[in-house]
Amino acid sequence: MVVPNFICDVYLTVIRGTPVAVQLFIMYSAILAIRGFPLELTAVLTFGINSGAYVAESLRGGLQSVDIGQTEAARSLGLGEGQAMLHIVIPQAIKSVIPAIGNELIALLKETSIVCMLGITDLTYAAQIIGAGNKMATYLAPMIVAALFYLAVVYLLVLIIRFIEKKFKQSEQHIDEKKMEKSRRRMEKRLQMIDERYEKFMAQKET
Amino acid sequence: MSEKHESMIEVTDLYKNFGHNQVLRGVDVSIHSGEKIAVIGPSGSGKSTFLRCLNLLEQPTAGTICFEGEEIFSVPLAEEGAKQRRPQPIPSRKLNAYRQQMGMVFQHFNLFNNLTVLENIMFAPIKLGKQAMHRAKRRQFFGKKGEVDTEEIKSVAQIEKEAKDQALSLLERIGLADKASAYPSTLSGGQRQRIAIVRALAMNPKVMLFDEPTSALDPEMVGEVLALIKELADDGMTMVIVTHEMGFAREVATRVLFMDGGKIQEEGPPEKVFGAPENARLRDFLSKVLQ
Numbered sequence: 001m002v003v004p005n006f007i008c009d010v011y012l013t014v015i016r017g018t019p020v021a022v023q024l025f026i027m028y029s030a031i032l033a034i035r036g037f038p039l040e041l042t043a044v045l046t047f048g049i050n051s052g053a054y055v056a057e058s059l060r061g062g063l064q065s066v067d068i069g070q071t072e073a074a075r076s077l078g079l080g081e082g083q084a085m086l087h088i089v090i091p092q093a094i095k096s097v098i099p100a101i102g103n104e105l106i107a108l109l110k111e112t113s114i115v116c117m118l119g120i121t122d123l124t125y126a127a128q129i130i131g132a133g134n135k136m137a138t139y140l141a142p143m144i145v146a147a148l149f150y151l152a153v154v155y156l157l158v159l160i161i162r163f164i165e166k167k168f169k170q171s172e173q174h175i176d177e178k179k180m181e182k183s184r185r186r187m188e189k190r191l192q193m194i195d196e197r198y199e200k201f202m203a204q205k206e207t
Numbered sequence: 208m209s210e211k212h213e214s215m216i217e218v219t220d221l222y223k224n225f226g227h228n229q230v231l232r233g234v235d236v237s238i239h240s241g242e243k244i245a246v247i248g249p250s251g252s253g254k255s256t257f258l259r260c261l262n263l264l265e266q267p268t269a270g271t272i273c274f275e276g277e278e279i280f281s282v283p284l285a286e287e288g289a290k291q292r293r294p295q296p297i298p299s300r301k302l303n304a305y306r307q308q309m310g311m312v313f314q315h316f317n318l319f320n321n322l323t324v325l326e327n328i329m330f331a332p333i334k335l336g337k338q339a340m341h342r343a344k345r346r347q348f349f350g351k352k353g354e355v356d357t358e359e360i361k362s363v364a365q366i367e368k369e370a371k372d373q374a375l376s377l378l379e380r381i382g383l384a385d386k387a388s389a390y391p392s393t394l395s396g397g398q399r400q401r402i403a404i405v406r407a408l409a410m411n412p413k414v415m416l417f418d419e420p421t422s423a424l425d426p427e428m429v430g431e432v433l434a435l436i437k438e439l440a441d442d443g444m445t446m447v448i449v450t451h452e453m454g455f456a457r458e459v460a461t462r463v464l465f466m467d468g469g470k471i472q473e474e475g476p477p478e479k480v481f482g483a484p485e486n487a488r489l490r491d492f493l494s495k496v497l498q
Contacts, residue, residue: 078307
């Protein structure tokens with residue numbers, strides 16, 4: 001485990017320790033300086049690699065925030081490390097990680113405006129082109145429009161994130177009657193399914 | 208192996224260090240089937256560590272642990288001055304198989320927060336049942352013909368049905384059948400601990416380990432948990448209980464171990480340990496605890 005750990009350490013340190021603009025330029029001018037390589041793909045790769053480091057850190061925080069007792073309980077029942085992680089720790093970690101990942105997603109969306117560095121025409125660059133003129137004031141209208149576009153997309157993302165967050169909050173306190181009823185019904189359905197499958201199996205066995 | 212005289216768990220010369228902190232300094236115990244062992248002692252004496260070493264949640268530094276004659280863990284202690292060899296990790300399949308035969312109940316319950324009460328109980332039997340089924344099928348597929356009895360392999364439907372029936376009957380037994388679909392966070396401490404006990408029972412363990420099962424409970428809930436443990440004891444379950452409830456230890460245990468300074472200082476039937484303690488430290492401890 002020493003080697004993979006070291007690789008991850010280097011990745012996190014380098015990516016989080018340097019500005020995206022620099023990373024983008026290095027990718028463009030050195031690492032992916034292949035003739036005919038699409039610029040968009042360079043940008044996608046750079047932002048992906050960059051964002052991955054931040055998301056990895058949030059995930060680590062989320063996984064570590066789950067009480068070690070949960071893993072111990074699963075292990076003491078004879079479940080393997082992977083099973084405990086997959087079915088017990090990760091579902092609990094996700095809940096606390098969603099806001100952080102949502103944040104990262106929003107930040108990423110806005111960060112992409114720097115791709116104009118490579119000459120890719122994105123929303124910001126387009127607004128800049130439209131607003132180009134002799135007076136600085138000509139930039140105002142297109143930039144406000146661009147800002148509204150960003151705002152609209154970000155707001156949509158916020159709504160989606162909020163929805164997901166709510167979905168994962170299920171196992172929180174069930175003081176509310178309606179929620180309790182819902183979980184009871186879900187349970188009953190599951191148990192019924194087990195019974196049905198069993199009956200089907202027995203019927204099949206007899207024939 | 209089913210001989211009555213042979214011990215179920217045999218622990219010899221168990222040592223555990225956390226860095227330079229020696230927590231266990233040579234523990235020898237043999238636990239026979241049907242015994243109820245209470246481990247008492249002042250805090251920091253290594254009781255909980257001993258219990259956690261028993262099912263290898265904590266890997267001992269040195270010592271031997273045998274379960275039903277099979278050696279699970281064995282590392283010799285280094286000579287004076289020599290560096291202690293780091294123990295080899297135990298193969299996970301062997302470790303998991305060993306743990307399946309030991310139920311563990313924690314001080315802080317550790318119910319799975321993301322699952323309902325019934326799912327908490329069914330989870331391990333279903334998962335491990337399916338795992339065993341897949342293994343059997345693989346053996347059947349690759350192994351010699353006739354090595355695995357086809358009838359023996361359960362189907363998923365059977366595994367789930369059995370787990371469900373067992374979980375429901377266990378919940379019925381502790382009178383919490385109406386909480387089947389509740390999440391652990393909505394339950395009281397006593398209810399949670401009873402469910403944690405039942406969750407361990409669902410694996411049909413041969414031994415139950417209790418790590419201070421009532422220490423994190425409100426006083427009025429201690430009784431219900433102890434009553435359930437006593438019921439199990441009366442059913443003949445082998446158990447090791449780390450506890451501060453002296454009255455309970457005296458009532459239920461067939462043998463009491465007094466630990467202090469990482470060693471077992473005195474052991475014997477409860478009448479002797481509580482009635483006529485020989486060890487000076489035990490006398491001191493009892494006088495403080497029993498007033």
